[in-house]
Amino acid sequence: MSETPVAPAAQPTTPEPASEAAKTPAPAQETDWKAEARKWEERAKANKSAADELAKIEEANKTAEQKAAERLQAAEARAAELERKADRAEVAAAKGVPIDLISGKSREEMEAAADRLIAFKGVSPQTPKPDLSQGPSGDSPKQSTADQFADQLADF
Numbered sequence: 001m002s003e004t005p006v007a008p009a010a011q012p013t014t015p016e017p018a019s020e021a022a023k024t025p026a027p028a029q030e031t032d033w034k035a036e037a038r039k040w041e042e043r044a045k046a047n048k049s050a051a052d053e054l055a056k057i058e059e060a061n062k063t064a065e066q067k068a069a070e071r072l073q074a075a076e077a078r079a080a081e082l083e084r085k086a087d088r089a090e091v092a093a094a095k096g097v098p099i100d101l102i103s104g105k106s107r108e109e110m111e112a113a114a115d116r117l118i119a120f121k122g123v124s125p126q127t128p129k130p131d132l133s134q135g136p137s138g139d140s141p142k143q144s145t146a147d148q149f150a151d152q153l154a155d156f
Contacts, residue, residue, distance in 0.1 A: 088102050091110045091111055092114070095115070096118075097114045097117050102114055
């Protein structure tokens with residue numbers, strides 16, 4: 001007899017774990033925010049240095065006229081500020097108002113502010129009249145505590 005290979009009996013197969021993992025979707029990859037922040041920070045630093053270089057180049061390329069115009073503009077601004085301070089001092093001295101209380105951009109505004117302060121200072125609050133039903137008026141001379149005590153003892 002010849003031997004023929006016999007096929008092994010069909011064995012029940014169990015599902016493999018790898019095939020199950022392939023069936024379930026993989027979770028989305030999380031973004032590493034720290035790494036992203038570092039990346040953008042490095043880009044910003046590179047851009048800052050490039051911007052600084054560009055500013056230096058532009059400054060070097062300015063003509064003498066442009067530089068003189070910028071200096072003139074700065075000097076005019078400084079002169080205007082000093083003029084405002086001088087006007088403030090003059091108004092304060094003329095009106096008799098402390099300089100730190102004067103406000104305004106023009107001399108007219110400063111004078112108007114000083115006049116308002118003077119008007120406010122000139123208005124005195126009304127003093128209340130004494131209530132005579134509560135005792136003697138403020139016209140009588142003040143007695144010392146000892147005199148008041150002696151008057152109280154004399155009534156007994």
